[in-house]
Every structure is written in structure tokens, then in C-alpha cells.
Amino acid sequence: MSNLFSLEYAQQLDAQDPLSAIRQEFSIPKQSNGEEEIYLCGNSLGLQPKLAAQYVxxxxxxxxxxxxxxxxxxxxxxxxxxxxxxxxxxxxxxxxxxxxxxxxxxxxxxxxxxxxxxxxxxxxxxxxxxxxxxxxxxxxxxxxxxxxxxxxxxxxxxxxxxxxxxxxxxxxxxxxxxxxxxxxxxxxxxxxxxxxxxxxxxxxxxxxxxxxxxxxxxxxxxxxxxxxxxxxxxxxxxxxxxxxxxxxxxxxxxxxxxxxxxxxxxxxxxxxxxxxxxxxxxxxxxxxxxxxxxxxxxxxxxxxxxxxxxxxxxxxxxxxKAGGIQKLREKSLKLTGYLRELLEQELSTEINILTPKDTAASGSQLSLTVNLHGADGKQIFDAIEAAGVTCDFRYPNVIRVAPVPQYNSFTDCYRFVMILKQAIEGAAS
Structure with missing residues (x-):
């Protein structure tokens, strides 16, 4: 677990991912600086497949x-x-x-x-x-x-x-x-x-x-x-x-x-x-x-x-092309499981995960609340959005994050937790 929270470890997981190439089948939104967004909002609106544009x-x-x-x-x-x-x-x-x-x-x-x-x-x-x-x-x-x-x-x-x-x-x-x-x-x-x-x-x-x-x-x-x-x-x-x-x-x-x-x-x-x-x-x-x-x-x-x-x-x-829902589910379990591990290791006291840990009772989405005195979930949400993350907020206090196996990567999960951690530290200071 010592290297779990590292960019190199996330990149290694991506290199081992048999579905990593499917990401190239999607158009990823860009930030104002030209870099790709960390798009974790497929539970609200999925990204555009290139085939969808072609077929239309x-x-x-x-x-x-x-x-x-x-x-x-x-x-x-x-x-x-x-x-x-x-x-x-x-x-x-x-x-x-x-x-x-x-x-x-x-x-x-x-x-x-x-x-x-x-x-x-x-x-x-x-x-x-x-x-x-x-x-x-x-x-x-x-x-x-x-x-x-x-x-x-x-x-x-x-x-x-x-x-x-x-x-x-x-x-x-x-x-x-x-x-x-x-x-x-x-x-x-x-x-x-x-x-x-x-x-x-x-x-x-x-x-x-x-x-x-x-x-x-x-x-x-x-x-x-x-x-x-x-x-x-x-x-x-x-x-x-x-x-x-x-x-x-x-x-x-x-x-x-x-x-x-x-x-x-x-x-x-x-x-x-x-x-x-x-x-x-x-x-x-x-x-x-x-x-x-x-x-x-x-x-x-x-x-x-x-x-x-x-x-x-x-x-x-x-x-x-990705091999169907069973293959996507296999990756989803690894991807969301990795995100949960990161959150539990790095932010175990600062956030609470509402989504059941039992994989039979959970899918891609993790719903988070922030346990930080003086800062609510919306304040943290605004901060991570400004840093290039797209997820969504549901009142009164839930940030919904969904790493979608078709186009999200383990690196996305790592970068998201790093940004979330920085936002929480900034709100606490």
C-alpha cells in the first residue's frame, strides 16, 4: 500500500488495463489551459462517443x-x-x-x-x-x-x-x-x-x-x-x-x-x-x-x-468494442475500488463515503460527504471544479463521483484525490 498514492502506481495500473484504449473512442472536454478535464460525471451525463457523432x-x-x-x-x-x-x-x-x-x-x-x-x-x-x-x-x-x-x-x-x-x-x-x-x-x-x-x-x-x-x-x-x-x-x-x-x-x-x-x-x-x-x-x-x-x-x-x-x-x-457490460463491470470494480482505497488512505477522517463498500451493492459511483468543520461539500466542490475536475453536487451535502470504465483511467482517480486533498487542506487552513 505504500506506493498506492503515487502517479507512477496509477500509470502502472493504466498500462495493465486491457480496456485503456477505449478512452480514445471518446471526446474528452478540455480545460481553459488546454489540458483534459478529469471528467467524473458519467452518472449525470456521459461523454460523447466518436461513433455517436459519426452515426448522427x-x-x-x-x-x-x-x-x-x-x-x-x-x-x-x-x-x-x-x-x-x-x-x-x-x-x-x-x-x-x-x-x-x-x-x-x-x-x-x-x-x-x-x-x-x-x-x-x-x-x-x-x-x-x-x-x-x-x-x-x-x-x-x-x-x-x-x-x-x-x-x-x-x-x-x-x-x-x-x-x-x-x-x-x-x-x-x-x-x-x-x-x-x-x-x-x-x-x-x-x-x-x-x-x-x-x-x-x-x-x-x-x-x-x-x-x-x-x-x-x-x-x-x-x-x-x-x-x-x-x-x-x-x-x-x-x-x-x-x-x-x-x-x-x-x-x-x-x-x-x-x-x-x-x-x-x-x-x-x-x-x-x-x-x-x-x-x-x-x-x-x-x-x-x-x-x-x-x-x-x-x-x-x-x-x-x-x-x-x-x-x-x-x-x-x-x-x-469494449467487450460488453461484463468486461466494463470488471474494470469498474477495479477502478472504483482503487478510488475508494485512495480516499480511505488519504482522507479517511475528512470524508465519508455513503456508497456501500460491498461490491454487490455498489456500481461506478461513490457519493462523498465532507467531515470538515467550517467547510461544506459545496465549498469543496467549487474548489475541485476550479482545479479541473467535473463531477456533481447534490444538496444538501453530497459530492457524486463516478469513474466510468469506458473513458476514465486510474490516473484520473489519482489526480482527483490529489486535488480533493488539496481543496480540503485549503479549506481547513
Whole structure:
């Protein structure tokens, strides 16, 4: 451990990293002095893959040259373009190809999924979510409950960590499901908690929810592209994710959605329908009788924005170049593990790491609070940002740092801790 906090040691780890060349597939932002930023914000917005820019430009050229004929011409015609993403999505979330689709945006997809999977009755009307859910999820759930005529104060079950703790215990989640299960219509939780970076046990939560007769869905905004999953095997009812964090597909890019195949043939399952969810063979007959496809595509409404899908395809192809999510996870465990070791060795009394140390309960992100009298996290955040670090801050006092295995290096981690240490020393002096 004596040489852990040294530039030479970090560079040695980079030299031994079989995925180090993938960094060259990304455009790294520059500081005002021309040096590359230490970009540790992939949990908020991933960097641009060079293939994404290339693929978007390809489609602009197609539009320029072909006009409307681009829907049916070229190597990647627009009409079925969303299908070119399905293999990549299926690999990332552990699904069958027919169980995934690219459509809409994350919160919109959560709403559309709740149309189908939140069917409250007088005796079964609750939704179990976490107390510190991402605000958009909370708003969506609360508005769905109100839409169905129920009172959120009675129908929302909010999971909270124990007093003095920052993360949820699995046994407490299961206890809440046991307590409220018979009156719960839906359990909707994150795969990875946005604030703490905690990975929830989706498999056991799904099993517990189904044992009580509840539908179970997950927001995978911070999980997709971060950790391997097995949604089909775990029997999850639905899931939704954005593609601009660990999937590096650009701000506001089109989201992804999963619907387990056992729901595909249920013609009585309510949904909001649009013509892009209609059977492909008869869609252009323009008959006003909805025939849903027997796949997750049945939940589509309209033809998607091709330029955004092109960026996603570029990102998925870049992930494929890296060897897929399993290879990325292997590097992530080493990269984030190294960052944690540095922090614990150099700043053990000055910072607290909220993210669980158990690798089964954590992904790329580490959430930090500063234990420094007279200095808050925002003050430290501003100082490290001025020194060339890009991460993010979440009120009231958390700095979120995410070394992403696709484009971050062990040297990035070393330099970040050196800058953080200097910022803390400066605030303390």
C-alpha cells in the first residue's frame, strides 16, 4: 500500500488495463489551459462517443441525399431504426430482444408503464417507493395515485433508511413488502439509488413483491450501462432507463424500456396506444383497429427521432468494442475500488463515503460527504471544479463521483484525490 498514492502506481495500473484504449473512442472536454478535464460525471451525463457523432452525421447525410426515401433505403433505414438498438439493450439489461424497445424519455416511460401495471382497487392501491426517490419518480407516482382518485398520503409507502444510516437495508425493504404487500398494487424502486449510489437487490425484491401479488418495476437510470442485470431471469414486470448517463447517448436522448414477455400476449392489459405499437404487417393499412405487437414494441406510440437513435447506436457499438457490460463491470470494480482505497488512505477522517463498500451493492459511483468543520461539500466542490475536475453536487451535502470504465483511467482517480486533498487542506487552513 505504500506506493498506492503515487502517479507512477496509477500509470502502472493504466498500462495493465486491457480496456485503456477505449478512452480514445471518446471526446474528452478540455480545460481553459488546454489540458483534459478529469471528467467524473458519467452518472449525470456521459461523454460523447466518436461513433455517436459519426452515426448522427451519417443520418444527416441520408436525409440530405434521400429525403423521405431514407425510411426504406440505406444500411440503416429509418423505418425499423429502433430495432438496430434492441440487441445492445437486451445485452445490457439481461433481456430477450423482444422485451426491450427504445422510446420516449424516462419519466414518460414510467408513466406509460404505470398505465399498464398500476391498476389500483379499493383494497390494493398502494405504491412502494423510496423516501429519497429521484424527484421525477416521486412526482410521477404521486400524480398517478391522484389520477386514480386515491390519496398519496395513504397510498404511497416510503422506504427510509434506519436512523443514522444513509442506505436502505434489504431486510427492511422486504419487511415493508411483507407488511404492505396485500394492499400494494405496485413496487417501483431504482436499480441504483441516484443519491448514494447503492445497488438494490432487484432479484429478491421482485420475488418478494410477486409473492404478495404486486407488480414490480424498476427505474434503471443509474443502472443501465453501470451494472450487469438479468431482468428476464429475475421476472421483473417492467423497467425504464435513460440513455444519457452511463450509456453516453447525449443530453435528453431517447430512453429505453423493458416489458417481460409474459405480458406481451395479454390483450386485456390496458395501455396508451399509438400506431407505432400496432402490428407491423398491417400498420400502413391505416385501419382504426389497434392490433398490438407481441413485444415491448407494442408500448410505442410514434416513430422515434432518428438522430437520437443514431447517437445511441454509436454508444452501444462503443460498448460492444469494449467487450460488453461484463468486461466494463470488471474494470469498474477495479477502478472504483482503487478510488475508494485512495480516499480511505488519504482522507479517511475528512470524508465519508455513503456508497456501500460491498461490491454487490455498489456500481461506478461513490457519493462523498465532507467531515470538515467550517467547510461544506459545496465549498469543496467549487474548489475541485476550479482545479479541473467535473463531477456533481447534490444538496444538501453530497459530492457524486463516478469513474466510468469506458473513458476514465486510474490516473484520473489519482489526480482527483490529489486535488480533493488539496481543496480540503485549503479549506481547513
Amino acid at each position: 452525421n451519417d443520418e444527416l447525410q441520408q436525409w440530405q441525399k434521400l429525403g423521405v426515401k431514407g425510411h426504406f433505403s440505406g444500411d440503416f433505414p429509418w423505418m425499423p431504426y429502433h430495432e438496430f438498438l434492441s440487441d445492445g439493450f437486451a445485452d445490457l439489461v439481461g433481456a430477450k430482444v423482444k422485451e426491450v424497445v427504445s422510446m420516449n424519455t424516462l419519466t414518460a416511460n414510467l408513466h406509460f408503464m404505470m398505465v399498464s401495471f398500476y391498476r389500483p382497487t379499493a383494497t390494493r392501491h398502494k405504491i412502494i417507493i423510496e423516501d429519497h426517490a429521484f424527484p421525477s419518480d416521486h412526482y410521477a407516482v404521486e400524480s398517478q395515485i391522484k389520477y386514480h382518485g386515491f390519496d398519496p398520503t395513504e397510498s404511497m409507502v416510503l422506504l427510509k433508511p434506519r436512523e443514522g444510516e444513509e442506505t436502505l437495508r434489504t431486510e427492511d425493504i422486504l419487511s415493508a413488502i411483507e407488511e404492505h404487500g396485500q394492499s400494494t398494487a405496485l413496487i417501483m424502486l431504482p436499480g441504483v439509488q441516484y443519491y448514494t449510489g447503492q445497488v438494490l437487490d432487484m432479484k429478491i425484491i421482485t420475488e418478494a413483491g410477486h409473492a404478495q401479488g404486486c407488480n414490480v418495476g424498476f427505474d434503471l437510470a443509474h443502472a443501465a450501462g453501470n451494472i450487469p442485470m438479468k431482468l428476464h431471469e429475475w421476472n421483473v414486470d417492467f423497467a425504464a432507463w435513460c440513455t444519457y448517463k452511463y450509456l453516453n447517448s447525449g443530453p435528453g436522448s431517447v430512453a429505453g424500456c423493458f416489458v417481460h414477455e409474459r405480458h406481451h400476449s395479454n390483450k386485456d392489459l390496458p395501455r396508451f396506444a399509438g400506431w407505432w405499437g400496432h402490428d407491423k404487417d398491417s400498420r400502413f393499412k391505416m385501419e382504426n383497429h389497434f392490433i398490438p405487437m407481441e413485444s415491448a414494441e407494442a408500448w410505442q406510440l410514434s416513430n422515434p427521432p432518428i438522430l437520437s437513435l443514431a447517437a445511441i447506436r454509436g454508444s452501444l457499438d462503443t460498448i460492444k
